[in-house]
Amino acid sequence: MFENMAKKPAGWLSEDGDESSVVLSTRIRLARNINGLNFPTSANKETRAKVVEYFKSAFEKSEFLGQGRFHLTEELDEASNSFLVERHLISPTMLERLDDAGVFIGPNEQVSIMVNEEDHLRIQAITTGLEMDKAMELASQYDNEIGRLMEYDYDSDFGFLTACPTNVGTGLRASVLIHLPGLVLTRDIDMVIQKISKMGLAVRGFYGEGTDVLGNLFQISNQTTLGKSEEDILEDIERVTRVITGDEAAARNRLREEASEQISDKIWRAFGILKYARVLSSEEVMNLLSAVRLGLAMGIIDNLSIKVINEILLLSQPAHLTKYLGQDMTTDERDIARADMVRDKLK
Amino acid sequence: MRCQDCKEKDSTVSMTHIINNEKVILNLCRECAAKRGFHSPLDSIPFPLANLLTGMLSPAPSSKKTAQAVGLPDLTCSQCQLTFTEFSRLGRFGCGNCYNTFREKLQGLLRKIHGSSLHRGKLPPMLSEDGNAIKEQERLQAELDRAIEAEDFERAADLRDKIKSLVNEDEAQTEKEKENV
Ligand SMILES: [Zn+2]
Ligand SMILES: [Zn+2]
Numbered sequence: 390m391f392e393n394m395a396k397k398p399a400g401w402l403s404e405d406g407d408e409s410s411v412v413l414s415t416r417i418r419l420a421r422n423i424n425g426l427n428f429p430t431s432a433n434k435e436t437r438a439k440v441v442e443y444f445k446s447a448f449e450k451s452e453f454l455g456q457g458r459f460h461l462t463e464e465l466d467e468a469s470n471s472f473l474v475e476r477h478l479i480s481p482t483m484l485e486r487l488d489d490a491g492v493f494i495g496p497n498e499q500v501s502i503m504v505n506e507e508d509h510l511r512i513q514a515i516t517t518g519l520e521m522d523k524a525m526e527l528a529s530q531y532d533n534e535i536g537r538l539m540e541y542d543y544d545s546d547f548g549f550l551t552a553c554p555t556n557v558g559t560g561l562r563a564s565v566l567i568h569l570p571g572l573v574l575t576r577d578i579d580m581v582i583q584k585i586s587k588m589g590l591a592v593r594g595f596y597g598e599g600t601d602v603l604g605n606l607f608q609i610s611n612q613t614t615l616g617k618s619e620e621d622i623l624e625d626i627e628r629v630t631r632v633i634t635g636d637e638a639a640a641r642n643r644l645r646e647e648a649s650e651q652i653s654d655k656i657w658r659a660f661g662i663l664k665y666a667r668v669l670s671s672e673e674v675m676n677l678l679s680a681v682r683l684g685l686a687m688g689i690i691d692n693l694s695i696k697v698i699n700e701i702l703l704l705s706q707p708a709h710l711t712k713y714l715g716q717d718m719t720t721d722e723r724d725i726a727r728a729d730m731v732r733d734k735l736k
Numbered sequence: 737m738r739c740q741d742c743k744e745k746d747s748t749v750s751m752t753h754i755i756n757n758e759k760v761i762l763n764l765c766r767e768c769a770a771k772r773g774f775h776s777p778l779d780s781i782p783f784p785l786a787n788l789l790t791g792m793l794s795p796a797p798s799s800k801k802t803a804q805a806v807g808l809p810d811l812t813c814s815q816c817q818l819t820f821t822e823f824s825r826l827g828r829f830g831c832g833n834c835y836n837t838f839r840e841k842l843q844g845l846l847r848k849i850h851g852s853s854l855h856r857g858k859l860p861p862m863l864s865e866d867g868n869a870i871k872e873q874e875r876l877q878a879e880l881d882r883a884i885e886a887e888d889f890e891r892a893a894d895l896r897d898k899i900k901s902l903v904n905e906d907e908a909q910t911e912k913e914k915e916n917v
Binding site: 422424425426427428430431532533536537540541542544545546548549550551552553554555557559561613615616617618 | 815818827828831836839846851856857858860861862872901
């Protein structure tokens, strides 16, 4: 299953969003539970099955939901579930318990709903670039439709009730995935991270085997979900993100002025390796793509679209490669297949 | 370096996370990193605050002693049977009714996590359709009067903010309607 899905980029990747030279994607997640049923982690099999049943009946009743597809995770093989994780349609947490759980996937994969993850329902929407309102609008459409068909756990003091007290209230987690190679190279990144957390938001960087941040990718998200309206939460993240994209732009300008040849050498070397290498690990691809993405944004590389970069990023992941090529592979075989795929995409 | 979680495998992932201005560096093996939600660099699941939370929730030793000494029964949720002590250990609720059961104890905790203990946002579709906003304002006003009487000023401030935001929303709505005419 999903072999066809693997052959094309996720639908939401094909549009260009605001600030897309720095912001890869915007994500909204709403946590919702159904009134009267224990939360998934403390629910017995019968209750978990009931949650799935409720969702399925809503899915069958609603024309709006009917535009998507629904899968029971226990009916999918391991490779398919891993594929869904890499595609961000389900979370790694879902893999821990596949029985009586499922995933709804909306048109273009812009919206997915996890059934029986930590909460009964987790509605997620994703858009390219910095598009908070658009992502929220998408998630809300599904939230409103489902909320008409079943009674949510809601308390007039505490708002939407969730398994973890850190999600209660709006149940809203909004995040942007942001590419900050300029700030990493100018070594201003620590200062910027401090700045973001001072503004009350959470930042995560992802570190690989070296000291460099893997792919220079960071995630900014809200820390609190209670006491602020959805609009205010989104506004905060958007405002801070725009400050950071401004800092990143300034860092890129400084690099252009002070180390123009070194930067362009780094970018072209990365491009050269991607274009001609025969063996590539996924971490290496991530780091090389970061340099090429920077090159594109700075106008050093042209004749290449961000879409291709995003597609390679997605396809480089192990389960994607497996589905893309339609066969199981060892790690070594996969590194070779990955290099083939990258060369093919950059032809 | 050994993985900080399982202390068995070598750590291959080192992650920096910042919570409330404190930089936390974790050195983990891949499996443990995935368990904490650091699965793929593109993954968006927020860092679980569970550790922070459970630390925050454990009752101070002295207060625990007092509760036991006076033989106070632990609060138990009638729907899922979770006790407050168990919740403090897990950092997770068992069902929506837990919130009701632990209501009074939760207000302080939620204020610590979120800086507020009152929801100020969307209502569920089932509630928002039939003029619930007005009933909600009346209810909040009554709550506010009670909070002031009980000298719970933190709660009173939260309630005041919430009433203000409801009134503002109302006005914005009226403005919109005027424009449409
Ligand atoms: Zn480990
Ligand atoms: Zn309960």
